[in-house]
Each structure stands twice: as structure tokens, then as C-alpha cells.
Amino acid sequence: MYFPFLRGKQFELIALRELVSLPLDSTKISPIVEPLKKNLNTIATAAKALKTLEVKVQLIVNPQYGDLKNKTEDLLNFITSQKASFGTDNLIPTFLIENSADFRLFYSFKTNPSYSGYPFSLIHQKQIPEVDQIVEYMTKGEVVANIIYVNQILALRRKFRGITSSLLADPFNRQLRNSDYLDNEDEFFSNDYLYYSEEGYAGFSDYLTIGSDFVEGGRLPYAVAIHLTYLDSGSGDIRIHHFLSDTNHDDSDTAGKFYEALIKLIKFIDNHKTPETLAIAKFKEYYESQAYPGLGVIKKLSIMHHIELMQSVMK
Structure with a gap:
């Protein structure tokens, strides 16, 4: 199982809705969503769309960022x-x-009669003193996913003997400025999909082509970057290519910069005979029409492409 870790931003949720038409495979994909905004209508809409495919959404009820931090009961x-x-x-x-504090929230949930027998998932970012108590509350039938951040994987797997777990990694090598991706235009991204099963994991998770750092908005970039993952047919690894604009001396003409980066992307997918995903089809449309969809849509397409790629390579 692949658990793409998304934050509840508008275009990330739209990406999930649009991938329903793929269709998404509920035996391979189960997104994690960390909600950010008090208005949960976009999450409700995405969840309803994914319900038609029986795709489970791991909705974080104690988010670290945004309007809903410290609003666990509201989310439940x-x-x-x-x-x-x-x-x-x-x-x-x-x-x-x-x-x-996170354990106390989980304990409150598990001991509340209203949620007796309710399924739940856990994402362990660190090993905490109450880890043995957590194990006591992990009834097999109730745990949908038990996901461990890779830095804690060895220590916590020993604690969770007999409990099926998945791993969470952040392979996206985020740069301070988009122009810095020029130093590493093509990089290794991940090969977790190849090995997670034989290494005893039920699944794997990543932060896609966004990274785990929380970034709220920002000014117009000097350089436009399109991040696209792809399968290296030789090694079987997933690699990522960063397509950068050329005229990066100021923040003007974002549309023109997008087209500069897009030309490079189209040339790359033609040369590498990259299979056409829903996102690549849209990139080709923007290339033909020379239309600029906005930075949010570019991010959305990058997310959609990565999820479709991961679904296609999983057995």
C-alpha cells in the first residue's frame, strides 16, 4: 500500500478528486491528509469522491499546523x-x-465509549515514553495503518513486533530557492516500492514532490520549477527531474518562465518515452496552447503524476 502524505491545501485535494477518474486502486493507494483550514468542505468533497472507489483517507485529527491545530474533537x-x-x-x-501530548489525545480517543471499536491509524514521528501503552491499545482489527517515520524505524519496529507497520520517508530534496535545483537537476528519489514488502512492511509513504516542510504561501518565485518523478527502467529506481526556467533574474513574467520550464519537460518525456499519465496529458495541452494555468495547478499536476506513477509500478 502507498500512503501519499498531503496537507489539506486546495490544489492537493483537487489532485485527489481528479485522480478518481484514473481510477485509483483502493488496494494500492490510501492518502494521508493533514487538514489546515477550518472549512472542511473540500475534504468532505474529496472523501465522497474517493468513497466511490472505496479508497480510505487517513485524516489526521491532531494536525501540527493551520486553523485546526488543537481541534482534535472537532475533527473527530x-x-x-x-x-x-x-x-x-x-x-x-x-x-x-x-x-x-499526542499520546494523551490518542488515549482520550481510545478510552471514549463513543469511539469503541472505531478504526484508527497512527503515524509515529518519534518514539515517546508511552510507546508501550500505545501497543496495549493497538487491537488488530482496529488498526488500519501503523506508519513509522524512517528515522525511528528500527527502534519502533522492535516495539511493534506482531503489528504490521509501514514506513514514512521524505525523499524530496527541498532547496531554499527554485534556482538551486539547477545544481541537481536529476536526482534519486526512492526505491521503497521495490523493497517494502520483502523487508516486512505493509506499505510505504512519502511527502511526494512537496517535501515535509510546511510552507504557507509566499511571494512570486524568481525561477519556476516543475518537479516530475519517473521510473528509471535500468535500475527500477524512482528518480526526480527538476525542470527550471531560464530567465530567473526577477519575479516578472511567471507565465513565460513556466513555458520555458515546460519546453524542457516535454522534450524530456519525449526522449525518455515516459508513459502518459493524466498529468502529462495536461502538461502537453498547456504546451500546445501556450496557456499558463497558475502555480497551484503546476503543483497539483506534479502530485497527480507521482501518485499515478506509484500506482503503476506497484505489484
Whole structure:
């Protein structure tokens, strides 16, 4: 199983909705969503669309950022109300475990009669003192996913003997400025999909072509970058190519800079005979029409392409 880790930004949620037409395979893909905005309508819409395919959404109920930080009960109420009102039962309460406060939230959930027998997922970012107590509350039938950040993988796997776990990594090599990607235009990204099963994991997760760093908005970039993952047919590795604009001396003409980067992307996929995903088809449309869709759409297409790629390479 692949768990793409998304934050609940508009274009990330639109990416999930548009991938329904692929269609997404519920036996291979289960997105993690960390909600950021108080208005949860976009998450509700995405969850309903994914429900048609029985795709589970691991919805983080103790987000680290945004309007819903410290609003766990509100998010749990949202999950139960979506199920009761619309039959949207594919939203799985998911707890980030980084400190003792996170454990207390999980403990409150597990000991609340209202949630007795309710399925849940855990994402362990650090090993905390209460880890043995967490194990006690992990009834097999209730745990949908038990995901461990790669830095903690060895220590926590020993704690979770007998409990099927998945791994979370952040292979995206984020740069301070887009222009810095010129130093590493083509990089290794990941090969977790090749080895996770034989290494005893139930699945794997990453932060796609976004990275784990939380970035809220920002000014217009001097350089436009399009990040595209692809399969290296020789090694079987997933690599990432960064397509950069050329005229990067100021923040003017973002549309022109996008087209400069897009020309390079189109040439690359033609030379490498890259299979056409939904996102690549859209990039080709923008190339033919010379239209500029906006930075949010570029990010959305990069996300869509990576998820479709991962689904296509998984057995």
C-alpha cells in the first residue's frame, strides 16, 4: 500500500478528486491528509469522491499546523458526522505521535465509549515514553495503518513486533530557492516500492514532490520549477527531474518562465518515452496552447503524476 502524505491545501485535494477518474486502486493507494483550514468542505468533497472507489483517507485529527491545530474533537466530530449524514465511512481518524501530548489525545480517543471499536491509524514521528501503552491499545482489527517515520524505524519496529507497520520517508530534496535545483537537476528519489514488502512492511509513504516542510504561501518565485518523478527502467529506481526556467533574474513574467520550464519537460518525456499519465496529458495541452494555468495547478499536476506513477509500478 502507498500512503501519499498531503496537507489539506486546495490544489492537493483537487489532485485527489481528479485522480478518481484514473481510477485509483483502493488496494494500492490510501492518502494521508493533514487538514489546515477550518472549512472542511473540500475534504468532505474529496472523501465522497474517493468513497466511490472505496479508497480510505487517513485524516489526521491532531494536525501540527493551520486553523485546526488543537481541534482534535472537532475533527473527530467531522468524521462521525460525514459517516452518519452521507455514508462517507472512508475517513480514518489518524494520530500523529510525536510527544506525550499526542499520546494523551490518542488515549482520550481510545478510552471514549463513543469511539469503541472505531478504526484508527497512527503515524509515529518519534518514539515517546508511552510507546508501550500505545501497543496495549493497538487491537488488530482496529488498526488500519501503523506508519513509522524512517528515522525511528528500527527502534519502533522492535516495539511493534506482531503489528504490521509501514514506513514514512521524505525523499524530496527541498532547496531554499527554485534556482538551486539547477545544481541537481536529476536526482534519486526512492526505491521503497521495490523493497517494502520483502523487508516486512505493509506499505510505504512519502511527502511526494512537496517535501515535509510546511510552507504557507509566499511571494512570486524568481525561477519556476516543475518537479516530475519517473521510473528509471535500468535500475527500477524512482528518480526526480527538476525542470527550471531560464530567465530567473526577477519575479516578472511567471507565465513565460513556466513555458520555458515546460519546453524542457516535454522534450524530456519525449526522449525518455515516459508513459502518459493524466498529468502529462495536461502538461502537453498547456504546451500546445501556450496557456499558463497558475502555480497551484503546476503543483497539483506534479502530485497527480507521482501518485499515478506509484500506482503503476506497484505489484
